[in-house]
Amino acid sequence: MITEHKIYLNAAEIAALWAAYMNDSVGVCTIASFISHIEDREIQSVLEFALSLSNNHLQKIISLFNEEQYPVPDGFQQEHDVITEAPRLFTDDFCLFYIQNMGKIGLEFYTTALSNAARLDICEYFTECLNESARLLNKATEIMLLKGTFIRAPFIPIPPKNEYVQKQSYMAGFFGQHRTLNVIEISNIYYNLIQNQLGRTLLMGFSQVAGSQKVRDYLVRGRDIADKHVEIFGSLLSKEFLPSASAWDTMPTTSTTTTFSDKLMMFHATSLIADGIAHYGRSLALSPRRDLAALYVRLTSEILNYAEDGANIMIDNGWLEQPPQASDRDRLASPQ
Template sequence: MQKAMVTISPETAHNLKLTSAEIANIWTNYQNDTMAICTLSSFLQHVDDPDIRSVVELSLKQSRMHIEKLEAFFTKDHLPIPVGFSEKYDLNIEAPRLFTDDFYLFYVENIGKLGAVAYTLALSNSARPDMCQYYTECLSESAQLLNKAMETMLKKGTFIRSPYIPEYKEVEFVKKESYIQGLLGGHRPLNVLDMTNIYFNLIQNQLGRTLLMGFSQVARSQQVRDYLVRGRNIADKHVEIFGSTLSKEYLPSASTWDVLPTASKIAPVSDKIMMFHVSMLNSAGIGHYGQSLGLGPRRDLGAIYVRLMMEIMAYADDGADIMIDNGWMEQPPQAVDRDKLAKG
């Protein structure tokens, strides 16, 4: 006997409760976009280059639009709006310039990459039509922002390209197990997948190194300053490791990001935002190292990614302790503690 098909009208679909994944998506996005609004607003106080100002303004405009839509989702589903970050408490609009215009552009382009990845994951984890529509729009906006940032960097001559390889003439298949070896003795040359992962991780660590260098000068808490200096040194070491990995294979390393922060000692944003930045970069770094580990079959590279990933995880744990001690870590929505309920 044929079963009747059940259809859900658009009106009914939009009234479905949000799943845990969808709540996680909008909760995380709210944190990220409120942080971005404060950070980008501080940038805009000191942008001289009109082309770079246009990119930063577009990024800020998108974040403000996102917050309006995210708050509407929380309200519609009768969920409390997260605290996130506030321009009133987390932004010092009168602070002098801490970073250069070129760094502002570098920041928007590379943080935009992380956003595009996050929106892709959010879309793949969404089921409710309005959620799917929202993240489809976010992906389109991210592409627009990334393209504009990249075009501007190319125009300014600041875009860092990944290494080139000689033109290859034929398709080959792996014939020996030595293709994945490399811990003992010789190893094969890096392939384009290896180079892509090394290049991406190198660039992200250059971003973290410069950002934390600037923040370590202006953080109000000595505990936070010390933590940021430690993170700066870790990022610098990882840049050196990835750069030397390319150099050992006679491949050009991506140009180092040598635009230093100013000598300002006044914080444009709160210590809470600085620590959130570090937490965000730690999470992204662990994820990228794990992905690189899965995609790169050469064992010596795998050993490097495991070692560096463990170092970031230890650093991230200490950062979480600082945020908890200062009351800066907002708790995500969680499931009910059934054991606690059962005990009355």
Template sequence: MTTGKDKKMTEHNIRLTSAEIGHLWSLYISDTMSVCTLGYFLKKLEDAEILPVLEYALHLSKQHLETVTEIFTHESFPIPIGFTDADVDLDAPRLFSDTFILNYLKNMSRIGLAANALALSMCARSDVRDFYVEALASTSELYTRSAKVQLSKGLYIRPPYISIPKQVSFIEHESFMSGLLGKKRPLTALEVASLWVNSETNTLGRSVATGFSQVAKSKNVRQYMVRARDISAKHVEVFHDLLNEEMLPAPQTWDSDVLDSTHAPFSDKLMMYHIAVLSQAGFGNYGIAASGAMRRDLGPMYARLIAEVATFADDGMELMIENRWVEEPPQAENRNALAGV
């Protein structure tokens, strides 16, 4: 007779798929970065209302690392190095305000929701699937907690309101998709939402890059952070202009929540990786926005912005490789090399 324990052991002896390996490996690296970043924020935070949310976020990252370590150890998979205490200076002066930290938690939990949902949809093995189900639920809880505190403090900026349609109607002419030339129709609700969220995430990116540009030790890294700041600012302006054309409000900026410290709380390696994570999230957000855009001017706009982010991200990867800051991700076997050809 097969016991429940025997069944579980059998299930977990099934090999990890490439999708499971890739997502778990990436999550491990990202959560080691989060432990460093959130640990520093925790040391500097003064607001008692934000404290439980930040503590919960740090707890989740540590919990994720424990679970992934268990899975990798069971599979005799080498544990990634990621980021360690050497990548953070908890005694460095404060670089960001408490208001920024709260906004950071909400926006990074949004990135986590997208990553965990994608990973869950590609996982077959029960222990990995159960892990991502829990990760998705806990990350959703983190988003909810951070949003509630923002609402209680009057810091939550809602997306624009539009009027509710009076009746159901159908598109009658292809001019509905026009936008490159001539008269443009008003933006749809989803088009407004996409412009809003992309403006909000770029606003966060601009603030992060501004802070990092002040404290990075390497001249090349400082220049890269300035470039990140300027690209984010330009993209924010593009999105704000489109919203302003419709007389819709745009998200506020958080530049005043970056303080004047020039003492680095993080290593250049960690800051470069952090910007890479934000760039990757931007790719995804722009792709989703382009796929849902029905006006012909919006698709090419997002394609142009994606190309700019791609070039920027590629340059960043070259800089990180040059400094030996990038761990090699798991790869498929090189069959030609194994065959000696």
């Protein structure tokens, strides 16, 4: 579609491009650090593919912002936020697990970005990013399956027929007997368990190499919260005699040498928290059993408090880069 007038980026498009730039700049730093220590050639090929996607995204977003005369975010840079000579912090298997989960997060992010975009070139860009995220996820999943490190969601017996809810007790769960989990609830529990496993290992490694004691303590706290949530979600499945995926686990190395800047690790931690909050909210909406709904509310409250403390640390250190925001019309209308 060709128009005779210039179509400016709207707020939703700017928001998605700004957030994408921040996330890809973190991705470039993190993945480049991983690649410098990778020994497995198959895993290395997946990481290199992910790195090339992030680098291409950054160049495209810079070009878009420059065309619109919009300031490019500072984001993160390898020369400032990665210590290239630092020893290995994470294993090959964890690096692959990390990339596979970043592919999942990318799919969700770009789906939302595309659904809110209007300008044709931006729609095409996010469609391309969405397809690339799917390719990355599939590549990583394929290698995990080949290496036997992919933990599948639980299997259930095939039901003999379709059924309809007959009683209000379908939503019960606080007292006495309650129904077994349905597949939607199992799927969400499984996803949240896996994401917390990722967060637990990532924050465990980060806590070993943080420079500031305050940051170190914050990351340890996040590690412990993630570990507790893994146990909670695992127990929900175990009570139904379903496998809990807790068999997947790989620890960081014992390195305590600074690997990433505290700023990058804090941004990474808070980004995972935001993703966790979003998934808990979605799980809450899709879980009719009242005990599950109450659980998601409680867990969300816990990580909301944790997120606020993280934001305060970033503000105190001047690390929290502010997204573009609307004009303050009241201030503009007040006497100068």
